Amino acid sequence: MMDPIALAHPAMLAVDLAVAQAWWSLTVPPLKVLRTLGIGRAKLPKADLTGKVCIVTGANRGVGARTALHLAEMGATIVLACRRGQANAAKTGIIEELRAKKVEVDLNNIKPMELDLLSMQSVRDFADAFKRDFKRLDILVNNAGVSEPGVTSEGYSITFTTNHIGHYLLTDLLYPETDNARIVNVASVFHQYGDPDKWEEAATGRRGDTGPFDVLTHVYADSKLANLMHALDLRRRFTADRCNAVAFAVHPGNCRTDLWRYVPNNLHNAFDKFMRIFFLSPELGCYTSVSAAVAPLDRLREPDGNLARFLQPYWCPVPYVKDRAAHQIGPFAGCQVIGPFAGCQVGTASLPNDVDGALDTLRRVSEQLVADISKKQETHTQADPAAVKAIHPVAATEYPSLAPRDVPIRF
Ligand SMILES: NC(=O)c1ccc[n+]([C@@H]2O[C@H](COP(=O)([O-])OP(=O)(O)OC[C@H]3O[C@@H](n4cnc5c(N)ncnc54)[C@H](OP(=O)(O)O)[C@@H]3O)[C@@H](O)[C@H]2O)c1
Numbered sequence: 001m002m003d004p005i006a007l008a009h010p011a012m013l014a015v016d017l018a019v020a021q022a023w024w025s026l027t028v029p030p031l032k033v034l035r036t037l038g039i040g041r042a043k044l045p046k047a048d049l050t051g052k053v054c055i056v057t058g059a060n061r062g063v064g065a066r067t068a069l070h071l072a073e074m075g076a077t078i079v080l081a082c083r084r085g086q087a088n089a090a091k092t093g094i095i096e097e098l099r100a101k102k103v104e105v106d107l108n109n110i111k112p113m114e115l116d117l118l119s120m121q122s123v124r125d126f127a128d129a130f131k132r133d134f135k136r137l138d139i140l141v142n143n144a145g146v147s148e149p150g151v152t153s154e155g156y157s158i159t160f161t162t163n164h165i166g167h168y169l170l171t172d173l174l175y176p177e178t179d180n181a182r183i184v185n186v187a188s189v190f191h192q193y194g195d196p197d198k199w200e201e202a203a204t205g206r207r208g209d210t211g212p213f214d215v216l217t218h219v220y221a222d223s224k225l226a227n228l229m230h231a232l233d234l235r236r237r238f239t240a241d242r243c244n245a246v247a248f249a250v251h252p253g254n255c256r257t258d259l260w261r262y263v264p265n266n267l268h269n270a271f272d273k274f275m276r277i278f279f280l281s282p283e284l285g286c287y288t289s290v291s292a293a294v295a296p297l298d299r300l301r302e303p304d305g306n307l308a309r310f311l312q313p314y315w316c317p318v319p320y321v322k323d324r325a326a327h328q329i330g331p332f333a334g335c336q337v338i339g340p341f342a343g344c345q346v347g348t349a350s351l352p353n354d355v356d357g358a359l360d361t362l363r364r365v366s367e368q369l370v371a372d373i374s375k376k377q378e379t380h381t382q383a384d385p386a387a388v389k390a391i392h393p394v395a396a397t398e399y400p401s402l403a404p405r406d407v408p409i410r411f
Helices: 004-008 010-036 062-073 087-100 120-133 158-177 189-193 196-203 212-240 258-262 265-278 287-294 324-328 355-383
Strands: 053-057 077-082 110-114 139-142 182-186 246-250 310-314 341-346
Touching (some): 010 265, 053 062, 053 158, 062 077, 062 087, 062 139, 062 287, 077 087, 120 158, 120 355, 139 158, 139 287, 158 212, 158 355, 182 212, 189 212, 212 246, 212 355, 246 287, 287 310, 287 341
Parallel strands (some): 053 077, 053 139, 139 182, 182 246, 246 310
Antiparallel strands (some): 310 341
8 A cells, every 4th residue: 555654744745846846947937938939839739520529528717618629629529518507608718719710610519518517417417418419429528627625515525526426427427429439537646645545535525625725635636546547447448348449647737727716815816926927828738638639549658658547748857656655755756747848748647556456446436426426416406406406505614715616716
């Protein structure tokens, strides 16, 4: 098992951040200047996606909106899977941008659909509607995500349910449609702080996310490790089923998006300034998702020829460290987040020592959670029909210094 001291030690994160910060300060601002001048821009891969059907979850803003735009630009039929009636606005935004760029594609191929990953019924309704309306699925980008403290009214972590459980059920329901498909799980470099032994605790709000920053290194990290392991579990399933689909986990980079809305209000201004200098734009952040979705597979391989398990935007300045426990300790624990950003690179997945055991745990825990959450939500809505509209609105714990959860910050 992993070294618990290495996992929990706050010094580990502090050292990571200090090393990453020093490196970024030296490399990222000069690169930003060069790229503003048009020098050394990373190139998005291009493909003809005419006739292909893609889904992007959380396509109404941030990295998901940019991913959906580029897939639409390549001629795909693109399903914008968004919650709270925002899919139509997402469609309008994409159409405006395509028109402004004078890209000629069939705008009827941009399809808004409702999907709330916190509601298992919404996920099931989405999958049923998708299978009814489309006969194939070529690209599924499991992008939507939050890093939010608190639990739903049924007692499940908002972050873990949105980031992993909802996507797990969605992918499972669409699985029969996925022969030859590519599935892209938008994970994070924070997966390296996740702990497979804590998935159940994370899902049920017992992981100790007492404040917004704890969420990142606890439940968010656990959910992002689950995203990564889910991609590996899908590969295992594809192989067993002799299916040609492939699955990737990607890190978009640290991007200036609403993901960071739960930074306490009094730090927003300072944090926003910090992000303007050091973080990527959502446009640069979508490069790894788009590359995983459309780049030729030969470009997405590890040096040993195997398909990359984890893609990231950064150049890695030190050799691969394959051992997770070793990777967690020492000043280069965070090496994979540092370095100039340059589109899409093969990154180092920080895997649990017992990968097969963790994959089995993930499947067991995920299936149990899908069943438990579905049952609770059903009882909840039967007891209170009004809850159908707002199945998950209240975080049990209040964080008064945080931005109101329903008001987008739009960094
Ligand atoms: N930004 C970063 O630095 C960073 C770093 C590593 C990984 N990531 C990952 O990148 C992905 C995209 O995040 P982002 O940075 O683009 O954040 P963002 O701008 O906040 O976008 C998140 C998207 O997820 C959607 N979403 C949230 N909860 C949902 C739910 N219950 N059902 C359906 N959709 C839901 C949001 O919709 P609403 O508008 O309705 O809230 C929004 O469209 C996430 O998986 C995140 O973990 C981001």
